[in-house]
Amino acid sequence: METKAFLIEELKKIEKWELEQKDLWFWERLGRLPFKILDKLTPAFIHKKVGQLLDEIGGYIQTGGQYLVQEQKILCKFAENDITPPLEQIKHFPLKTMDRVCDEIIQSRVTFARYQGATTGVGGIFTLAIDIPALLGLALKTLQEVAIAYGYNPKEKRERIFIIKCLQFSFADIVGKKAILEQLTAFNDEHQQVFSQLQGWREVMMTLRDQYSWKKLFQLIPIVGIIFGAMFNKSMIENIAEAGKMLYRKRRILEKLSEMKNSV
Template sequence: MEPTYTIYEQQTIRQLRRWQIGLHKEPGLLERTSKNLQTRVNTLIPDKVHKTITATVKGIVQTSLFGMDFIPKNEPLTGATLAESDAKAEELLKLYKKIAAAEGAGTGAGGILLGLADFPILIGIKMKFLFELAHAYGYSTKDYRERLFILYVFQLAFSSSTKKPALYETIRNWKAIAATLPPAASYTEQIDWQQLQQEYRDTIDFRKMLQLVPGIGAVVGAWANYGLLEELGVAGMNSFRIRKIMDKTAGAAEAEFF
């Protein structure tokens, strides 16, 4: 029996199609120019700073994914409609963008040391948002497979355009992938931490490194953090929307829509 979609779900499916097309586009002139400028900025940053950031990315992500501290106290919104989950997700995104902007402004105004402190704090804010987002769409982060899904959403939001199509395919086929996952302890060894760190740094470095510049750190910090949460919100909401629609159809929507 063919599933019946609400008008809201039909509109969302059309939005997801456009999003998918955008993920598969070649990088434009602006993105290539930004990458070149970012590379120049990176050469001006001491190697010690780069190593600190790299270690921080791995440490915070590992802690959030394989610990229990980030799991929300509220139960997942199982049984909620897509519209209801989206409404809750929008509330969360609005809140976390404000939190991230305030944090970026505060650390940005404090010079290079506080600017560096912003990196682990911001990653923690992002991961906490994604955990809350999963529950908004009815998926419990007590299940380690849901925390691994969050890792792929995180990477999708902060990877180069060349990596996004493959990450999208992982998200689109997550139900089948999750069914084949080994125990959590062994799966952690299969994660390419080096690639995750490098892609994340390459995506955010230009904006965040400007935060370390004296005199403009506060303004740039607020702007950068707000924008990074916005990007994460788009990737996160769309990833969970796909899953929720496909769950409704037991996967039948995969070939037709995504």
């Protein structure tokens, strides 16, 4: 049985992580500088691909689109005595069990991202048109699986909104991270303010494009892009998965603490 003291201690660890996220790394700033120059050198079809992704993200928020995952595969990881629990029961599992399943998901997705980045790095900058949608799809699927690991249903529109906020958080600068954390604090209260800021998914795609600035630079040379593609994709999915885990974990801890308080 989880104690209140244990949950509070785990919550403090997440809050410490949140404070660390508010410090923008120097190289992250530097990495954005060459984007304006490199952007002019980028083939038009890549710009078109980014534009298409904007529409896809809009569709994802509304319906889940092509990015919905098979939740049964995740639920099987919670099976006891060959009995797979329904998603509604996952929230009652111990936090350590949720963490174990989440970590398994992250490890699998990060490994896949590394191989995906290496594969799309073969052709240099021109294969970036394939890499961008593939990486976005992997990011969304990873966050949906993390949501399931902590007992949340990504088929619900409010959870898809939360997932987009997780994406925003992982790409945002110090000001953006602070603002998103404030929005997510009110998320469980279902404040309309959170739902009214859906245009943030456009910011996600623009920031994602900025993040590719260094990758574009190195992918100008085919084959060399294999190394940097693998490193970049692995790092990006690691950061996105970490943000998803921490933010969903925090929600679950707060809900468990609230249940304890109400049961007294």
